[in-house]
Amino acid sequence: MSTRKISDSMVRRLSGYLRQLRFLAAEGRRVVSSQELADEAATTAAQVRKDLSQFGSFGQRGRGYPVVPLRDELVRILGLRRPWRACVVGAGRLGTALLGYEDFGKRGFEIVAAFDVDPELIGKEVEGIPVLSIEDLESEIRTRGIELAVLTVPHGPARRIADRLAEAGVRGILNFTPTRLRARPGVSIRGMDIAVELEGLSYRIVTGGEPGGNGA
Amino acid sequence: MSTRKISDSMVRRLSGYLRQLRFLAAEGRRVVSSQELADEAATTAAQVRKDLSQFGSFGQRGRGYPVVPLRDELVRILGLRRPWRACVVGAGRLGTALLGYEDFGKRGFEIVAAFDVDPELIGKEVEGIPVLSIEDLESEIRTRGIELAVLTVPHGPARRIADRLAEAGVRGILNFTPTRLRARPGVSIRGMDIAVELEGLSYRIVTGGEPGGNGA
DNA sequence: TAGATTGTTAATCGATTAACAATC
């Protein structure tokens, strides 16, 4: 199964191809060229072909790539054939906003619970999702089969809660806190650090460059 | 002034060093080694020294880097000496959550306005920030001297609004929408794409790797 | 002085780009 090492930037590009393929499939398109995929994902046709060829030969020379089979292939590669069970930890403003983020479902991520410390919230539902006590974090994660966590707690408890999530068997954490989490074996971490991105924008602007970084 | 080309990943590391330097300065620490900065920013001591040496010689051999001067140097390099005037476009759940995100101010970004289409919201204040009509986007941006925009509108209008922001003279856009914005000369763009990051997590988990990507 | 740690050069590694034969 051709397992080279795949860089983060390549995985991001694969997400971009998948998004475009889903769009084209919905429109009924049958075939797409590497050039067209490249345009949407802000890369080059050569890069698209190189990326895809890591996993097999999905296209037809002279014709392009068949939309639906390639989409399904990318869904398989990215591990999205079945939905992931996820929770939001921290039902504050940001957490609540994310509970209502409808694209989660569309993209294969099912939010099954939220956790918070606030007694006012615990036991209620927000956006149709039950808010549970963070005291029961470990047991609820186990009984509900939760695999991913979106972390939106304050800086103070962030590390400790990340440790508890790892302990409870969560496989991945999407970290919206301004806290750098230390790596834990068996747990993948992705950071969404607003301050870091804003500082990146600031740097690009003052140096007069618009190498827009990722273009997402 | 040493102007090599600086990669996005390097700018992200610089943000990480800055964060740690601010923390150390608040604690009263005088000196820090490349090794200590590396530990916090999830990189290596050699990388830290290489990164910093792009901009000058800030350390003392045998002693390390002086905390406050290096912090100030990074503030200067990243363009953070004066605060950036920013707005949030789209005062829905996510936009509102971001309006209350206190770290903006601490890190040198001042939110001076929000924009929305909802007549219920227009004219009110949310988190002490005035919500203005998106009809007045261009004029308000100009009169209020807004330089950055945080985009949290739905997919539908995202491209058009990004174009209007660019037209009105905004220098940078932090894009929380699931829409890929096309580059515009003079406007830097950073994407915070939740779906892309979740798919990245998914891939890392199914391939059993925890090369946690960024660790933010 | 002896120990520590930077700044910088050279070596390595990995990712991107270019080119083109294969083939639809």
Place this chain on the structure above:
DNA sequence: TAGATTGTTAATCGATTAACAATC
């Protein structure tokens, strides 16, 4: 067949790592 476009190899480019002389 002629034109288009992939898959793949080779060339280029850039980023990271290692090593060590300089020097505090």
